[in-house]
Amino acid sequence: MVKRILNIQDAAWVQRVTVWRQVKDVLFIGIGVVMASIGLKGFLLPNGFFDGGAMGVSLLLEMVTPLDLSILILLVNLPFIYLGYRQVSLRFAIKSTVAILGLALLVHYIELPTITADKLLIAVFGGFFLGSGIGFSIRGGAVIDGTEVLAIQVSRRSSLTVGDFITVFNVFLFIVAALIVNLETAMYSMLTYFSASRTVDFIINGVEEYLGVMIVSNHSDEIKDKITYDLGRGVTAFKADGGFGEKAKNPDRHVLFCVVTRLEVTRVLTEIEKIDPKAFVIQYPIKDTKGGMIKKRPLH
Template identity: 90%
Template sequence: MVRGILNIPDNAWVRRVTLWRQVKDILFIGIGVVMASIGLKGFLLPNGFFDGGAMGVSLLMEILTPLDLSVLIVLVNIPFIYLGYKQLNLRFAIKSTFAIFALALLVHYIELPTITADKLLIAVFGGFFLGSGIGFSIRGGAVIDGTEVLAIQVSRKSSLTVGDFITVFNVCLFLVAAILVGLETAMYSMLTYFAASRTVDFLINGVEEYLGVMIVSNYSDAIKEKITYDLGRGVTAFKADGGFGEKAKNPDRNVLFCVVTRLEVTRVLTEIDKIDPKAFVIQYPIKDTKGGMIKKRPLH
């Protein structure tokens, strides 16, 4: 539509969109690398704290080996980059290589003053900056911590989910840390990991969590009209066939689907109850959305 309004040829439009995407990716990765380096040099490294995942392995190996952390960041992440190349594509591997080498250079060459000596602030804000770095890098299509790439590979070959593997991996990592550097430092480092993981979730998923709402009702037309015109939300209707009991006698009906934020779902459910208290409603989380009417205006 925009292409037609601006009278831009198809090839030129594709080039513009591709170029803008590449510029945003580089910008996100650059911000991510800087944020992660601030978290490491300004908070974690001066105080002997570490994180979970591949970064935690690098920080732990720095204690056990004479190698510099910048070298370890590259060495630890090389297998993850290779797995990413196999699972995803060459572009992802190139971006991740660039991001990891850039982070290693900043960690090696920049010097930052110690911002605080308070252990709680170090754990929370160190995790925040490191998580911001990881999150922005992921938004740019790269990784500076490749644990999730390994988790995807393991989940495909075992009964473990991605989340299960990451949890097991980090539990083992923090147990080793508790033995090597002490229980208190390991506990503060766990707090760093939690702060980092929540920051990553925030940057990737956004402020508001999206929910998909599926509605099965004999009054689907009235519910569709209410959600569309009164609440201002887009609704998709699927042709459906009942398969059990009385509902099987009414084969020609619609199943409705809409996407709202968690803050908005109560209003939607209330309007459904007004029309059909016996409606069958399914809710499930959605990571992100693009297009449609989801962000036009809030219901609350």
């Protein structure tokens, strides 16, 4: 189907790219689930600490209800999975469901010895393992903490950005934790959240909420159609001349530019590679925007 529509690449190459992407996704998600379960069972749960986001809500509910954490992880993330299906794709929702189910099973069945009793080490390394799990899962095209999916939905309906919403959500969560549990646990848990969030940023190479993607390719028309019609994302085509060699003699080439979320960038890169494996692709974080479909950040 792709070969017939684009008429530039053989089906065998497209199949290899697709299979290799799927293998990497499974590997990343598997590593993420294992890392997150180590952070929970080896550090946070034995010491009554929790994190931010949907995982923090699950841990907080586990402290104040008789429900098992594995069940709470599933229940809390179900609405986020549905939002992921509506906002991203069915494939994203399926992969996230499998990842969250795997995490719930590991949390329920595995037993790990208590690694340390030092509260500072628990907060820092518990956050590190949990953040690694979230980061690797995102690299695999899934989430095990659905707060970002909710944040994307809220950002499209209000003046809050993804980052702003996550900050407000977690501030409220830690205030509730301080009232229900105690202030000291809430403060250590804030450190856990900070460690986890920095680790997530590191795992996914410092990717911000939105990424600018610039594509230089001899097959720019096919890539533009793929991103626009199949992926449903806007693309701007700039007329450009090559700067050196034979490419400098081609005055009619185009450079493509699009803005996507970090949950979508993996799929965009995969589709580009299917069409033109030699395409020159530049990714960079979007710090601020004005106009267009991306709203200006009110708190920055």
